[in-house]
Amino acid sequence: xxxxxxxxxxxxxxxxxxxxxxxxxxxxxxxxxxxxxxxxxxxxxxxxxxxxxxxxxxxxxxxxxxxxxxxxxxxxxxxxxxxxxxxxxxxxxxxxxxxxxxxxxxxxxxxxxxxxxxxxxxxxxxxxxxxxxxxxxxxxxxxxxxxxxxxxxxxxxxxxxxxxxxxxxxxxxxxxx
Numbered sequence: 661x662x663x664x665x666x667x668x669x670x671x672x673x674x675x676x677x678x679x680x681x682x683x684x685x686x687x688x689x690x691x692x693x694x695x696x697x698x699x700x701x702x703x704x705x706x707x708x709x710x711x712x713x714x715x716x717x718x719x720x721x722x723x724x725x726x727x728x729x730x731x732x733x734x735x736x737x738x739x740x741x742x743x744x745x746x747x748x749x750x751x752x753x754x755x756x757x758x759x760x761x762x763x764x765x766x767x768x769x770x771x772x773x774x775x776x777x778x779x780x781x782x783x784x785x786x787x788x789x790x791x792x793x794x795x796x797x798x799x800x801x802x803x804x805x806x807x808x809x810x811x812x813x814x815x816x817x818x819x820x821x822x823x824x825x826x827x828x829x830x831x832x833x834x835x836x837x
Contacts, residue, residue, distance in 0.1 A: 735826035
């Protein structure tokens with residue numbers, strides 16, 4: 661395993677632990693959310709991070725790291741929702757939802773491997789603030805795709821954008837360590 665993969669799995673372990681605990685507390689209540697609502701949740705978290713970065717202070721105790729964890733978990737939720745048929749059961753068994761979580765993490769990590777190969781891990785030289793902006797840009801792209809009923813002319817669909825946001829959030833957490 662590469663250094664990046666080790667760091668990636670360390671971040672994801674923390675995110676998955678929280679996701680699993682919340683699943684035990686709340687079940688899969690998030691299944692009621694439409695993709696647009698999940699996108700808005702990601703937007704809220706990214707916008708809060710940017711606001712704190714710009715102001716240099718915060719009044720709510722939740723730190724930036726917990727917001728990046730939230731972005732990661734909401735991206736996985738979005739990928740799961742995007743995959744499931746609208747007639748799929750609302751309450752998923754914990755084992756099933758965790759298997760879906762793992763599946764989407766592995767697919768997203770494979771995307772990261774391919775991009776790291778081509779880009780030479782350029783993200784390591786980027787600022788956390790720039791990656792926050794890129795997450796916000798990806799959110800706006802997804803919102804536009806959603807407004808266009810999923811139709812694109814030449815662009816990737818929503819799943820690829822959720823994967824990119826997830827990876828940028830992981831990068832931020834790695835860099836903030």
